[in-house]
Amino acid sequence: MRIIAVAMAKGGVGKTTTAVNLAHGLALAGQRVLLVDCDTQAQTTTFLGVSPPYGLYEFITGHDGAGQAVLKKEAVHAARKNLWVLAGGIKLVELKNWLGEQARDRRHAILRQSLKPGNQGLDYLIFDCAPGWDVLSVNILMAANEVLCPVALQGPALEGLKTFFGYLVSVQQLNKSLRLRYILPTMFDRRTRQSHDIYHRLRRLFRKQICDPIYHNVRLCEAPVAGRSIFEFAGSASGARDYRKLAERLIDDGIRQEDQP
Template sequence: MGFIMVPAIDLGPISIRTERIVMQAPLMRKIAVAMAKGGVGKTTTSVNLAHALALAGKRVLLVDCDTQAQTTTFLGVSPPYGLYEFITGSDGDGHQILKREAIHAVRENLWVLAGGIKLVELKHWLGEQPRDRRHAVLHRQLSPKSGRLDYLIFDCAPGWDVLSVNILMAVNEVLCPVALQGPAMEGLKTFFGYLVSVQQRNRSLRLKYILPTMFDRRTRQSHDLYRRLKRLFTKQICDPIYHNVRLCEAPMKGKSIFEYADNASGARDYRKLAERLINDGIRLQAGSRLL
């Protein structure tokens, strides 16, 4: 089955499927930016990766799955409707909301489904659905017609609930940001447990990328953790996102790093990440044509 074992970080009997994903053309990649631990750069990565892909001409839908609505805050927008209305078809007060009303264009080639406090109600709503269907609601409803999107990116909240399961049931790939500070490996261990449980239902779900974030060149810890991740995840490891003050400042202006400081190291790092995804997509597309 192409499993990867990671005993060096004491994950116990956990195996993560990571082999190449075979997808039929036209290709739309569905990626969850996810990690059990908060404060690792999930939203920073989701927003800047999505915008980098959009700037490269790719059509991207970014889905904010956090009650704090950080994705839209980072982009400087406040849409009236979002993921709750898209899934339930209602604004919560009995008024019907069409799916197209919930999706908002925020930049050229970039659309967003907003999160926010209404996601608490969405989780309750999902929990009330029939037991055999509640975990695949997003998979059924977030299926754009062929050719309309190149990337569907989910900015996931930390923790684990019915919405988290829905997200992993709806995607094929997972990108894990890992902050190169503190107990980084503990967050990975916890998340891998979640991932394995969903892989029993979603057989196409793969750990595709490990993204080291907050790399501080001045600290031994950052260098040690990065080397360890490179040893454990030789295929999944990405070039790191280095600590950069501009990445912290950009959200306060409601801008991506490319709008705020295009020459900053953070812009270079996320542009490089987008290039890797695009190149991987070209290889996947070529592979699907051979079937």
Template structure:
């Protein structure tokens, strides 16, 4: 079971878009996938048109069973929703005397091996919930927007991850995903080559700017459903293939 965190401290870089469409892409390829929303905004389930009554916060808090909260969203694809209830949970984790960072690991123990992939969407910023996700995950994928200079943010994120790796050495910053790529904008190409110089093979083929990607969640659809022949679908298909290829390697 691969545990992949979609994370970067910056907001609006395409984390949720990537979590949802990558999870859907993997499920389409026959993998069983659990999408876990670890953001208080709770957009991931909604983007799939699902409106579960209970989610991750209730499972961690012991108010709901995993089986009840885990909602079937598509063939092979389940979602554990996030949302505002996670804010209360964050306070509980922070107040624990010790072991707070292992809360998600403990909760997910029973889930071990039940899916091929667990994809975790995280909130912007660096908080107790994101730390929990990184203690649980074995790989992180960091989307980096090519619209703004985010290399520094990525380096900071990579350093913060280093602090967690001391205790959780399995964790790797495995993928850098350039997003909002626009060939007409010179800066886009510049940032991309800087990323490649720093991170080499870890840099995935970029996801281009595509308005269809921003429209799809409003219809509760993945990009593969909403606009299957769009460049957004093409780019997330390519990302899915890259991840599957690494699994076979």
């Protein structure tokens, strides 16, 4: 199973759009995917139009916060064919407090521990990370093997990246298997020079990690309002084409990885 964190400390760069559409793209290609919402905004589930009763809080703590025990399998919600979600939302505030109260030497590895028993035949586990940086962000990167970092091709994009890399390096000292695997340029606006400039700089800096860009596409903003992925909402839009391509790249890389001795 590949464990991928869609992460970037900067807000509004397309993390949730990427996590949701990539996860559904992979699911439509026959991969079994668990998508984990790590944000108090509960955007992941909103984007998919589902509102599960339980989620990541219950999955990790084993109860609902009001004395009722909750099994791990009850916390996982089937959202689509081949696609399951672990919901986030406001309860993650309590989860972060709870994580903060755990012993210093184990608090960062709690998520990794709770994911351990079996992977229920999953091919991908994808974390939709929140912006910023806290005890939950560290837990996610301790549990992940790969980071996919969306970079919006507008404004001071490379500044945000530098800050995030500082965080990443600090976790890599504890989790040696963590790799910055993909840099995904998002919101590429063909009409602006800025988009082209940032994209070319990223290509030079990250020859191996760079992915084909996700172009700016209004359909990608409209789909979540309807609670649907881009493939359900506008399967022939450029956003669907771009995310389909990204899913294909991940699958191809996975096959190549397996072929290596």
